[in-house]
Amino acid sequence: MPVQKSGNGGLDAILAAVDPKEGTGWHGLARRDALNRLRTMGLPVPRDEYWRFSGPGPLIWPIEGTSPETTRPPVDCTMPLHASAAVRSVFQETDCLRMVFIDGVFSPDRSDDLVMANVDIVPLSEAMALDIHWSRDLFGKLEADGQSPIARPLAALNTAVARNGFVMDVHGQVPKPVCMVYLRETDQSEAIIHSLVKIRKGASVTLLENGPGAARLNSVLEIDVEQNARFDHVRVQGRDHDRVAATHQFVRLARESSFRSFSMTVNGVHTRNETYIALRGDEAKATVAGVCVGDGEFLHDDTVFVLHDAERCESRQVFKKVLGNGSKGVFQGKILVRPGAQKTDGYQISKGLLLDGTSQFLAKPELEIYADDVACSHGSTCGALDEDSLFYLMARGITRSEAQRMLVLAFLEEAIDEIEDLEIAADLRDRLAEWIARHSS
Amino acid sequence: MTELDSDFSAREGVDQATVDAVRTVGGAYRYGFSTDIETEYAPKGLNEDIVRHISARNDEPDWMTEWRLAAYRRWVRMSEPRWAMVEYPRIDFQDQYYYAQPKSMAESRPESIDDVDPKLLETYRKLGIPLKEQLVLAGVQGAGETPADGRKVAVDAVFDSVSVGTTFRAELARAGVIFCPISEAIRDHPDLVRRYLGSVVPQSDNFYATLNSAVFSDGSFVYVPPGVRCPMELSTYFRINAENTGQFERTLIIADRGAHVSYLEGCTAPQRDTNQLHAAVVELVAEEDSEIKYSTVQNWYPGDAEGKGGIYNFVTKRADCRGARSKVMWTQVETGSAITWKYPSCILRGHESQGEFYSIAIANNFQQADTGTKMVHLGRNSRSRIVSKGISAGRAQNTYRGLVSMHPRAKNSRNHTQCDSLLIGGNCGAHTVPYIEVRNDSSRVEHEATTSRVDEDQLFYCRQRGMDEEEAVALVVNGFCKEVLQALPMEFAMEAQQLVAISLEGSVG
Numbered sequence: 001m002p003v004q005k006s007g008n009g010g011l012d013a014i015l016a017a018v019d020p021k022e023g024t025g026w027h028g029l030a031r032r033d034a035l036n037r038l039r040t041m042g043l044p045v046p047r048d049e050y051w052r053f054s055g056p057g058p059l060i061w062p063i064e065g066t067s068p069e070t071t072r073p074p075v076d077c078t079m080p081l082h083a084s085a086a087v088r089s090v091f092q093e094t095d096c097l098r099m100v101f102i103d104g105v106f107s108p109d110r111s112d113d114l115v116m117a118n119v120d121i122v123p124l125s126e127a128m129a130l131d132i133h134w135s136r137d138l139f140g141k142l143e144a145d146g147q148s149p150i151a152r153p154l155a156a157l158n159t160a161v162a163r164n165g166f167v168m169d170v171h172g173q174v175p176k177p178v179c180m181v182y183l184r185e186t187d188q189s190e191a192i193i194h195s196l197v198k199i200r201k202g203a204s205v206t207l208l209e210n211g212p213g214a215a216r217l218n219s220v221l222e223i224d225v226e227q228n229a230r231f232d233h234v235r236v237q238g239r240d241h242d243r244v245a246a247t248h249q250f251v252r253l254a255r256e257s258s259f260r261s262f263s264m265t266v267n268g269v270h271t272r273n274e275t276y277i278a279l280r281g282d283e284a285k286a287t288v289a290g291v292c293v294g295d296g297e298f299l300h301d302d303t304v305f306v307l308h309d310a311e312r313c314e315s316r317q318v319f320k321k322v323l324g325n326g327s328k329g330v331f332q333g334k335i336l337v338r339p340g341a342q343k344t345d346g347y348q349i350s351k352g353l354l355l356d357g358t359s360q361f362l363a364k365p366e367l368e369i370y371a372d373d374v375a376c377s378h379g380s381t382c383g384a385l386d387e388d389s390l391f392y393l394m395a396r397g398i399t400r401s402e403a404q405r406m407l408v409l410a411f412l413e414e415a416i417d418e419i420e421d422l423e424i425a426a427d428l429r430d431r432l433a434e435w436i437a438r439h440s441s
Numbered sequence: 442m443t444e445l446d447s448d449f450s451a452r453e454g455v456d457q458a459t460v461d462a463v464r465t466v467g468g469a470y471r472y473g474f475s476t477d478i479e480t481e482y483a484p485k486g487l488n489e490d491i492v493r494h495i496s497a498r499n500d501e502p503d504w505m506t507e508w509r510l511a512a513y514r515r516w517v518r519m520s521e522p523r524w525a526m527v528e529y530p531r532i533d534f535q536d537q538y539y540y541a542q543p544k545s546m547a548e549s550r551p552e553s554i555d556d557v558d559p560k561l562l563e564t565y566r567k568l569g570i571p572l573k574e575q576l577v578l579a580g581v582q583g584a585g586e587t588p589a590d591g592r593k594v595a596v597d598a599v600f601d602s603v604s605v606g607t608t609f610r611a612e613l614a615r616a617g618v619i620f621c622p623i624s625e626a627i628r629d630h631p632d633l634v635r636r637y638l639g640s641v642v643p644q645s646d647n648f649y650a651t652l653n654s655a656v657f658s659d660g661s662f663v664y665v666p667p668g669v670r671c672p673m674e675l676s677t678y679f680r681i682n683a684e685n686t687g688q689f690e691r692t693l694i695i696a697d698r699g700a701h702v703s704y705l706e707g708c709t710a711p712q713r714d715t716n717q718l719h720a721a722v723v724e725l726v727a728e729e730d731s732e733i734k735y736s737t738v739q740n741w742y743p744g745d746a747e748g749k750g751g752i753y754n755f756v757t758k759r760a761d762c763r764g765a766r767s768k769v770m771w772t773q774v775e776t777g778s779a780i781t782w783k784y785p786s787c788i789l790r791g792h793e794s795q796g797e798f799y800s801i802a803i804a805n806n807f808q809q810a811d812t813g814t815k816m817v818h819l820g821r822n823s824r825s826r827i828v829s830k831g832i833s834a835g836r837a838q839n840t841y842r843g844l845v846s847m848h849p850r851a852k853n854s855r856n857h858t859q860c861d862s863l864l865i866g867g868n869c870g871a872h873t874v875p876y877i878e879v880r881n882d883s884s885r886v887e888h889e890a891t892t893s894r895v896d897e898d899q900l901f902y903c904r905q906r907g908m909d910e911e912e913a914v915a916l917v918v919n920g921f922c923k924e925v926l927q928a929l930p931m932e933f934a935m936e937a938q939q940l941v942a943i944s945l946e947g948s949v950g
Contacts, residue, residue, distance in 0.1 A: 049524070339867065354882035357849060367873040369892050372864035376892040380877050383885035 011043050015161075026133050030140035034159035037144065041151040050150050053330040053362040054301040058270040059154060059218070059246045089181070090210045090236045090431060094424065096177040097121075103184060103214045104164050104191020110181075118172030119205060124165035124194060135167050135196050142222040142250035146276035149336075150305065155248040155274070158220040162194030165219075169198050170229075174205040182211035184240060189214040197223045197231065199257075204230035206421065212238030212268070217245040225257040227281065233261040234424055239435075241297075243268040248276070255281030255310075262419045264428055265292040265300055266435050272301040279306070279313040279341075289318040289418035293408075293432065294327030294359070295439050301330035302350075308341040308371075317348040320415040322408055324355035324439070333378070334366040341371050348378035353385065353411050405436050470742060471943070473712030476564045480601065480683045483540035489513060492655050495540050495602075499624040499658075502631060512644040512654035519648045525811035526840045526872055527780050529716070529753065537718060539656045541601040541683035561605050565598055568709060570678045593673040594705070595620055599690060601683050602658030609673060616672050618702075619664040623691055626662035633664055637695055641724035641761040641788070649720040649755040649782075653689045657722065660690035665700035665731075674930060676705035681741070681752070687718035694724070696731035698764065703734040705933060708777070710742040713750050716779060720755045729764030729791065734772070736933055740940060741777035748807025748836075751779025758785035762794035765820070770797040772928045774937040775812060776944040784842065786815035789823035789851070796825040799928040801937070803944040804837030804869070813843035813860075813875075818851035818884065829860035830922045833869035834945055840872040847884040854884040862892040863921055865914065865945065915942035 015035075044056040099121065100110040106123040114121045127133055140159040146152060168178065182191075191214035199205060203226075213219065225231050237245065245268060251259055265271055277286045292300040306315045321329035331350040352361025365378040385407050393403035412432060419425040483494050492513045496506040521532070545558035595609035597620065604622030613620050619630060627634050644654045661677045681688045696702050710717065719741060725733050735758075744751025754777075760769040771785040781804075787796030798814040816825035825845065833839040841860045862871035873890045895917050903913035919926070919941055926934050 342867070352879060354879065357852075357881045357883065359882065361877075361879045363875075363877040363888075365873075365875060365877075365888070365890070367862075367890060367892055368870070369862070369864070369872065370870045372867045372869070372894040374864075374892060374894070378873070378888075378890050380875070380888040381886060382877065382879040384882040 011038070025128050026136040027128055027139050031160050033144065034140050034156045037147060038153055038156040038160060041147070041153045041156065043153055050303065050332065053332070053364070054270070054272060054299050054328070056154075058244045059216070059272065090427070091179050091208050091424075094177060094179065094208065094427070096179040096208060098179050098181055099166060100181045100183065101164065101191070101193070101213065103186055103189035104182075104193055104217070106164060106166070116178070117175055118170065118203065119174045119178065120169040121178065122167050124167055125163060127167040128163070134169065134198065138196050138198060138222055138224055142224065142252055143220055143248070145252070145278065146250045146305070152248060152274060152276075154218055154246045155220050155250070158192055158194055158218050158248070162192045162220065164191065165193040165195035167196045168205070169200070170203045170205045171200045172203050174203070177206035177208050179208040179210065182209065182213035182217070182238070184212045184214050184238070184243070187215060190216045191218070193217065193219040195219070195221050197221065199223075199225050199229040199231050201226045202228045206232040206234070209233070209235040210238070212240035212243040213245065215242060215244065217243070217247070219245070219247045221249045223249065223251045223259070225251065225253050225259055227254045228256050229254070230258045231260070232420060234419060234421070235261070235263045236428070237263065237265045237268060237271060239267045241267045241269065244270045246272045246274070248274045251275070251277045251286065253277065253279050253281060253284035253286060256283045257281065258284070259286045260418070260420060261288045262415070263290040264432070265290070267295075267298065268300070269297050270299045272303065275304045277306045277315065279308050279310055279315065282310045283312045284310065285314045287316040287318075287418055289316070289415045291320045291412045291415045291432070292329060293322045293435060294324065294329060296325040296327060298327035299330070300328070301332070304333040306335050306346065308335065308337040308344045308346065310341060312343040313341065314345045315347070316418070317350070318415045318418050319350045320353070320412050321351070321361060322353045322355065322411065323359035323361060326358040328360045328362070331363045331365065331380070334368065335376055335378070337369040337371050337374055337376065339370040342373040344371060344374040344376065346374070346376035350380045351411070352382035353408065354382065355384070401440055405433070405440055408436055409433055470712060472568060472709035472740065473742060474567065475711035475713075476560060476682050478558070478560050478682070479544035480541050481544050482538045482683070482686070485538055486535040487537070487539055487656065491539055495656055495658060498540060498542070499627065501627055504635065505627055508639070508644070509655050512651050515645055516648070516651040516655055519651060521648050525782050525842070526838060527782060527809040527811050529780055532718065532753065536685070538683065538686040539689070540658060541686040542603045543600060543605070546603050546605060557606050561600060564600070564680065564682070565678070568678070568680065570596060570598060570707070595673055595675050597622060597661045597677045599659045599677060599679045601681060601686060601688065604659040612672065617666040617669050618671050619662065620675055621662055623660045623662040623693060624658075626693075630662070630664070633695070634662070634693070637693055637724070637726055641726060641759050642722050642757050647757060650722050650757040653691060653720050653722040653757070657689045657691035660692040660721070661694075662692070663694040663702060663704065665696045665702045667698040667700060669700050671700070671702040674703050674705055676707065679706070679708040681710040681717060681719065684713060685715065685717070687720065690721045692721070692723040694733060694735070695726045696728060696733045698728045699730040700728070701732045703930060704736070705930060706735070706737045707740070709740050710752055712742050712745075716751055716753055718753050718755070721757070723756070723758040725760035725769055727760060727762045727764060727767035727769050727794070730766045731764065732768040733760065734770045734930075735760075735785070736772040736929055738774045738933055738937055738940065739777050739781070743777045743808050744779040744806065746806050748779070751808070752777065753780045754778035754783065756783040758783065760785070760787045760796070762787055762789050762791050762796060764794070765791040766793045767791050768795040770799070770928070771814065772799045772925065773801070774925070774929070774933070774940060775800065775802040775810060776940045778810070779808060781810040781812050783812045784814055786817070787825065788817050788819065789825060790819045791823070792820040793822045794820050795823065798825075798827045798829070799925040800829045801832070801922045801925045801941070802829070802839055803832045803941060804834070804839040805944055805946075806835040806837060808837045810838070811840040811842055813841045815844040816846070816856060817844070818847045818854040818856070821850070821852045822854060823851055824855040826856070827858040827860070828924050830925055831860070831862040831871055832865065832918055832921070832945070833862065833871045834865040836868045838870040838872070840874060842874040844876040844878070845886055845888070846878040847880055847886060849880045852881060852883045856886045858888040860890045861921070862890075863918065864892065864894045911946065915945060918945060
């Protein structure tokens, strides 16, 4: 299938702004390849099939007066954090190893010592300087694999220019979660983050991510899960209203490995979360789930691609979106089953709950199946809160607004259920309840 | 299931009726014969002169010629759509005949069916299409000689580019219903045609619709006046006979206020090694309180088991539910064609209007089908229902592609979509590409889709009871399609059920 092409307008301007210095280290070749890919693909344009519901505009327009990393004022560690961090931070009470990035740049002062059993974590900026590195085989490779059949130019751009992020090598069971905190401190910051996670045979780790990252964030996370290994991921995309983000996860799963990822998004004018999962080994399992709650100027797009390329694999996609005051929720999910990927079990559900007449839910749940012994299904629904359910609760003495909040939370529950760690799930549930209470009053 | 030899001898206790029934079901494409008839062609290729030639052939008024030319001029600037999941070599649009007509028809238009060239009548007899004004016994086509408890079906028979005859016209006229070839409607009812033609599928709609607007030949025109319930089923039977000839039929059906009409469409073509082009446009207009039921059994020649030959079927079908409480129901059984590219749609403009789409698409061997529907909800309380059953076998690719759109002012609207795919064998593909766009909170949209293969347990159960594997698969598949088969008018349901079995022939084992 041909890779979709789009216009090249503006690409040079962007490249000039981010200054793609040719890398000389182990990542240099990957960066040159990525740049070539990007030039062939061009930047996304609104008429591209995969951008029809959420135009790429805010993700590629120049941010005035920015140039990442260079003009950023020095960080004063004593100054109060931006509004996003003023509220009690998510995962604050979780016992974990913290790594803090401010406007996309690793901050050793605010981070814990990056020392923990069974895992080696190094900021990308440091890893790049190392002579020989295992990440040579991963950096930009999974991203390149994920460019077909649908082009993801923003991810190629990321590989070509990113200087920040982390590199994580997991070689056993990691005792505590690793938590990435992405803070935003300047109004017009732009961050490009590229991270690699390698989970070796039989190893396992939980990665938590929290925070907006920057005024505009472009992130790529490449995750290689080896045989029998396990990766759990919970991400909370900062409660920062003006935030613009394009995030990408590229995942490769080997035999009998497992991958679970959950994202929670409240606020943010424009978010596009792309996930590309390749089930390459037999009996691998992947789950990707998400909830988003939008109020007002809010666009949230989940674009998921699951490739079944081995036998007896399972995949699940569960997405719930609550949309009010003119916000827009988008879901584009696809399951592709290659010839020979027999006994595939693929499941996908996307549901939109519209709280008023100005909000929108746009979905494109796709199946493309080339093997016969499979059970694949998808469902997609959209509607308002059920009047009968509201009536039932109100008949029991619950006020209308309280009943509405209960039903909204109940609606989101199916996706939250996909989080395996019950404490984290409970924490996120509480936060959603608080947020909904604040916004429904 | 191979064709039964003539010296086939039935086991003891098997009666002749069973043998005959098996004989009809068996055998590959039943309509692959061609009629040896003198045909007059317009010169090969397409240019403004050809468009004028087609227009002149139909004695069209100037406005119609201009309308066609405008479409042609637009078409030359357009490019072929490539977004569908179908692959085929580039079509040379200059290497086609755009107009072919049996010579006997060219010399003098027959006054009645009795004047039609007997060879043509014989063709339709062989196809099982009753061109005599006779009753049709439900389910058994061509058995009209016994007018038992039959129902009347008026038929318009289109052979290559011309209509050879329309039955029951007088009786329909008494009810006020106009049922005639569109070429005749342009001459006799210009006001109606001018008012409605292109109002649902505009000239500029898409590449194939624009091509059709420029070169369309015959098709049916139906007008049902206010308050009239059409006294019988109307049907058109399309037959492509001439080689290297495209068929570009255009059908326009108008149900005025409170009118009610059921229309059937059937199509076949001879078995040929080369691909042939078929690009039709069907426009339905449903005014207030009216109802149109449009059923298709598409059985164009699908190509042989190696994928050689077959019809390229690029069709634009759309209904405009203009009036309040209007209702349109599309039912299609797509078993033929090498390539199917077809999305019968409903624009639900009227308040409380209703659109339904029932589809069975079967692709076997090297067939490729990309089909589905669009339900565009504009009116308040409008509702739609989509049931799509896709079956892939052999090396075929079968795609459901659809859109359900709820506009902000389509308050309290409803949609339910169900699309199921069945895979028979490991070399075929089944795909689902639905677009769901909801822009108001009071509407409810539900979409569900499943893909699976024929259930082993069900097959085992059938085999245990003595069915061979193909029969068992046909039975299971018929069960899978039941919801759609039930939506078909009785005459078609029987035929469709048999078609399902025939189309899957050779897919097992």
